[in-house]
Amino acid sequence: MKLYDNKHAPNPRRVRIFLAEKGIDIPTVQVNIMEKECQTPAFTARNVMQRLPVLEFEDGTCLSESVAICRYFEVLHPEPPLMGRGAREMAEVEMWNRRMELDLFWRVTFAFRHTNPAMAELQVPQVPAWGKANGDYLEHALTWLDGELAERAFIAGESFTIADITAICAVGFMRVIGRKIGDDTPNLQRWHEAMAARPSFTA
């Protein structure tokens, strides 16, 4: 089993942190996104959507989409639970993970892909106004999330989950649009310091 990975991209990092939190070690193969290695015939056979990460099984079959790969390991290795336990908790984690995707992670990604000249060949067409709209929304999202974190330690409640992982990777990827968490969002800052102290943060 191996994980097709890229050390600079935010989605593969989600899986790496998830595996580190589970204590699972899987060999990785680095794929150069900027050199269009996701678009080769060999890679396309692994994931028709030409995206990272991809998990390749011993028999050569493959699984893609970050959360799908996480789901696979969550079922096989339920401890510690990172996607909730029981119907209501699993649903709450799913809700928070999706909020972190739709309202944070994708915002950063769109802002980057649609405004950075280096992405012009990979993001066709680039729509700068869409990039700007997402960058603007992000300010609102960070303020909102700061308020949410005023009274709890983790994104989805009182324990670390995949929703924290998605948020960690979104916040980390803010570097590519020149933003970082500031003093104006102290709860988010406190949360982020706690996340950065976890060994999985550097996975």
Added chain:
Amino acid sequence: MKLYDNKHAPNPRRVRIFLAEKGIDIPTVQVNIMEKECQTPAFTARNVMQRLPVLEFEDGTCLSESVAICRYFEVLHPEPPLMGRGAREMAEVEMWNRRMELDLFWRVTFAFRHTNPAMAELQVPQVPAWGKANGDYLEHALTWLDGELAERAFIAGESFTIADITAICAVGFMRVIGRKIGDDTPNLQRWHEAMAARPSFTA
């Protein structure tokens, strides 16, 4: 328990079809999106993201995000399984559901929200070039999906899952951008006829 719903919107329909396939009947409350009923203080207290659908429990607490609501019922009512059974199958369904979201459902939604004048007050800012880019991508996505369906009956494999539901709702919502599945995608057409024959289709 009740479901805050809108009969014209594609996301609440995902939950209604899911519940119909499970044989679960829950009272619904219609919320008028165009009249900004999702933005009232009362609704915002139910879902801070001001989106539909929302499931309200007997104690007044709420759960939002379509797939999170589906997850709740999948765990409590596992038969028939709509999110896969076992690690690999659950992961495959998750992968296909996400592909249907990212590469089909969101494309239709973005094309609609960013090009239709009626959405100008709700989608701020509207970015017409982003709407057009998504409409263009959709052509490619439908052709690709037609090829995927050449050799299997359902989106994620040999049984009906939440990935079919997401695709049904995406295809149905194509009406708002004046598109429908044509003779040039016969496998998709065959799949869609089979979906439309299920009682849940009109949920």
